[in-house]
Structure formats: C-alpha cells, structure tokens
Amino acid sequence: MKYSNQTRLLVAVDCVIFGFDGADYKLLLIQRGFAPEKEKWSLMGGFIQPSESADEAASRILEQLTGLKEVYMEQIQAFSTPERDPIERVIALPYVALIDIEKYKTQINDDFHARWYNIKSLPNMIFDHKEMVELALNKLRYKAAFHPILFELLPEKFTLPQLQAMYEGLYDTKIDKRNFTRKVLSTNLLKKENEKDKSSSKKGAYYYSLDEEHYKENFTNIHNFIPRNEIPVGNE
Amino acid sequence: MKYSNQTRLLVAVDCVIFGFDGADYKLLLIQRGFAPEKEKWSLMGGFIQPSESADEAASRILEQLTGLKEVYMEQIQAFSTPERDPIERVIALPYVALIDIEKYKTQINDDFHARWYNIKSLPNMIFDHKEMVELALNKLRYKAAFHPILFELLPEKFTLPQLQAMYEGLYDTKIDKRNFTRKVLSTNLLKKENEKDKSSSKKGAYYYSLDEEHYKENFTNIHNFIPRNEIPVGNE
DNA sequence: CCAAAAGTGTTAGTGGTACACCCATGA
DNA sequence: TCATGGGTGTACCACTAACACTTTTGG
Incomplete structure (x- = not known):
C-alpha cells in the first residue's frame, strides 16, 4: 500500500x-x-x-x-x-x-x-x-x-599550540595563549603525554591526547573556548 | 531531463x-x-x-x-x-x-x-x-x-512574571526573580509600558513589550537567560 | 649565543548567583 | 488589615581578559 x-x-x-x-x-x-x-x-x-x-x-x-x-x-x-x-x-x-x-x-x-x-x-x-x-x-x-568538536580534526596526539591555531583559524582571530591554555585544560578533556613535538620549535611542545572517558561524558557540556565577542552573530 | x-x-x-x-x-x-x-x-x-x-x-x-x-x-x-x-x-x-x-x-x-x-x-x-x-x-x-526566542510565545504586552514563568516552565525549575529581571532588562530587548496588568495580583505588574529595533538587531546575540546548570546536556 | 617558540601568574573588571525585605492594593 | 504577588539592592565568588617575562634548545 x-x-x-x-x-x-x-x-x-x-x-x-x-x-x-x-x-x-x-x-x-x-x-x-x-x-x-x-x-x-x-x-x-x-x-x-x-x-x-x-x-x-x-x-x-x-x-x-x-x-x-x-x-x-x-x-x-x-x-x-x-x-x-x-x-x-x-x-x-x-x-x-x-x-x-x-x-x-x-x-x-x-x-x-x-x-x-x-x-x-x-x-x-x-x-x-x-x-x-x-x-x-x-x-x-x-x-x-561551546563544544569541543574541533578536537576531531586533530591526530591522536597534538599540542596546545596546534589546537590554538585551529581555533584562531576558524574565527580568523588571535587568542591569548595563556588564557586559552587555562580554559582548555580546565575542561579536563585532555591528558598530557610525556613526549614533546619538536617539529615546530626547538624547545618542543608537549603532546596531549583526548581523555576518552571525560571526552564522551562531557562532550555536550557547555564550555567557553573563545571570547564571546569573537562568536559571529547570525548563526544558529 | x-x-x-x-x-x-x-x-x-x-x-x-x-x-x-x-x-x-x-x-x-x-x-x-x-x-x-x-x-x-x-x-x-x-x-x-x-x-x-x-x-x-x-x-x-x-x-x-x-x-x-x-x-x-x-x-x-x-x-x-x-x-x-x-x-x-x-x-x-x-x-x-x-x-x-x-x-x-x-x-x-x-x-x-x-x-x-x-x-x-x-x-x-x-x-x-x-x-x-x-x-x-x-x-x-x-x-x-541563549536567545530570546521564547518571547515569541507571548502576546504583545506581557509582564516580567509571565516571562519568568515561561522560562521556569521550559526548564522545570525555579529562577530567582531578582536575577532574572536584571538579566532580561540588561538585554535592552524590552520596553516598559505605563500600564499594569492587574489580572494576577492586586498590586499589578508592569507590562513590557518588545523593543522591535533592538529585538531584530540583537536576536542572534548570545544571552544568558537561565543558570548554566539548568541547561540540559545532550542537546545541539 | 641567539632566535624562535613554549610555557607560565597576576590583577582588575565583569557578570553570575545567592539571598530578604518593602510595596501596593483589592477584598 | 492582611494576604498576595510585585518590585528592588548587595555582597561574594568565579570567570574572563589583559598583560610580559622566562625557559629551552637547535643551529
């Protein structure tokens, strides 16, 4: 029918x-x-x-x-x-x-x-x-x-400067690294690794990886990854 | 074709x-x-x-x-x-x-x-x-x-207690009226009228109406109408 | 030793939340 | 006069944003 x-x-x-x-x-x-x-x-x-x-x-x-x-x-x-x-x-x-x-x-x-x-x-x-x-x-x-979706774009291990560059690219803006680091780490979504990525600096930047447990649990939580005035209007 | x-x-x-x-x-x-x-x-x-x-x-x-x-x-x-x-x-x-x-x-x-x-x-x-x-x-x-969409549910003139009841109903929670009033008025989306609605109390509550100008301009702005911990997870 | 990027703390201001009393009035 | 709902202010706390210097190390 x-x-x-x-x-x-x-x-x-x-x-x-x-x-x-x-x-x-x-x-x-x-x-x-x-x-x-x-x-x-x-x-x-x-x-x-x-x-x-x-x-x-x-x-x-x-x-x-x-x-x-x-x-x-x-x-x-x-x-x-x-x-x-x-x-x-x-x-x-x-x-x-x-x-x-x-x-x-x-x-x-x-x-x-x-x-x-x-x-x-x-x-x-x-x-x-x-x-x-x-x-x-x-x-x-x-x-x-508000949500950590950009983390999906990164390889398993990534550095905070890489993550920050992703946010800066998306909003076409510069973000203060001290504030950004603090916000991101305070979400408890990341685990610090022991290795460093030396490919982009002599000092090297620590790798981080997703803390799978926390990531799934807190995925829908509301965070504040970027300053309010950088969020464009006319959205959803 | x-x-x-x-x-x-x-x-x-x-x-x-x-x-x-x-x-x-x-x-x-x-x-x-x-x-x-x-x-x-x-x-x-x-x-x-x-x-x-x-x-x-x-x-x-x-x-x-x-x-x-x-x-x-x-x-x-x-x-x-x-x-x-x-x-x-x-x-x-x-x-x-x-x-x-x-x-x-x-x-x-x-x-x-x-x-x-x-x-x-x-x-x-x-x-x-x-x-x-x-x-x-x-x-x-x-x-x-985050956005003043509930205002669409109200008649042209409405009181703050009415508006608050709408938010309380949607999240099935109680909101402090002092904080709510302050937040809502700080958005500049509302115009205070001179009349009062006496239908639900003896003192009467002032009517407000949408400030059409500001409403359209600021519709997509991000506000904070209700406390963070009342926003349910698992959303969009 | 120096250039280049990583890492880190403090402060002032803003905004959020919690909280309690007086006001106006119809019955 | 009193019961009912309306209206208002303050103090603490947490978060945000602004800001600059030190560390590391490969070349």
Missing part, C-alpha cells in the same frame, strides 16, 4: 567536509563529472538509497571519497527550493564533517578528482553549494565556541 | 507546535483520520508539494491548522529511517513552531480534531513523532537559554 496522488522527490545528502592543515581550513570538493555544470566544483553528494537512512547515506558518501569511517558528522538544515537543481527537483540534506587532513591524504580516492580548497578562496560551485558551505561554517563557528 | 535509475521518495514536513498557557507548555496534536494508526495522535504534517520549499510547506501546514502566519519556526534534523512509516517510506522534516496560545484559540480550525496536550503528559503518538517532540524540546531548551 502506498500514499496516493503525492509527488515523490529525489533526496540527496551533500557532505561539507572540512579539514585543517595546521594553518588554514580546507574544504574538500570534487569536480562534477557530468552535465549540467560539468567540471564545476561541487560538494560530494549522493542520493539516498532505498535501504539507508540519511545518516547512513552520508557516511557511505564520505567513505567513498575519503576512505574514512566513524567521522564526526552533523546534519544541517535541508535545502529544498524547487528549482535548486535544474535537472530535476532534489531535496538536499547537507552534512558537516570534520576530518583529520593527514588521515585523508593516505587514503585518497582519486576517482572523483577531489581537491582541498582553502575556505578563504573557494571556487565557483554548482547550485547552492556555496550557501551550504556558508551555513556549515556558521554552524561550526557557533558550535565550536 | 531527469536523473535516471534513482528512487524518489515522499518528503513530508511535520510541525511540532508549542504553546504556553501561563503555567504549562502545550503541544498541539491532531487525531489522524486515516489508517494506519487511525485515531492515534499525531503531529500536524503534510507532504511537500511540487511548487513549494520545505519552509513554505511548513508555513502552509501551520496555517491550515491554526490560521496563523508569520510565526517563529525552525527546522530540525530530518528523520529518515526507511521503515519509519509502515505504509511507504517518508522522509520527515520536522519544524518547531512557537505560537501564542491565545491567538490560536480564536482561530481554531476543528477539521483536524486538534487538541493541546501538556508536554508532561503526552499521549501515544504515531511513528516516531514522540522522538521528534523530544528532539524539538531539547533544541528549544538549548536555544532559549
């Missing part, structure tokens, strides 16, 4: 995949292989299949492109204007994903002609993908100010 | 409509008039039509039921598991709406056998509508702690 006299629509998920290279935020884009807008840049996306939920579709699509599973992803608002895709109406469910850019490098699947673009100089993108990216960035900026 | 070999799906919006009666939060539910689960309670919903966006569909559906337009609405996460509707797969885009319960009363459309239910004693609902309501409530609790 079916609902009668109703229009059925294509539903796609589009993945807004962010990475961080130590200095800048990058967005992973592919070159669309088919018309219209062939060869323009696009988010990686795909239609929801009969057997899968939207979350599953997003994971599948992310894995197809990057080889990565179990990545932090979050759905944002649907894009649904009837004319957004000129071929046929498609409802898009965009997902924001944060991945460790280093992990991706080793598993790249080049079938899609994917490329990292600095978020400060994005190319023209098809349809309303630019809007999706803007929305995703806003969401990220808002959420990262 | 069309995308070939892809499955098209029904896409519906479901409206999670909250009201506040001065003491409790209410959810507006309808009695489903058709099988399956005929006569069980349900959110008001409807399929997205070919000519409309999801936002438009949500407004249309809200207006059908309540007669109200230009109401605060916000989309929350899509529900998309393949089996959620036993008749046929439907992707649901839930919307949270906040309406002034008094305005609704005068415009009720009884075709749908609608009824307000206290959110503390909801009836059994069809499909995953209960989950939608939970998600919507969480979202509301989180957002209302």
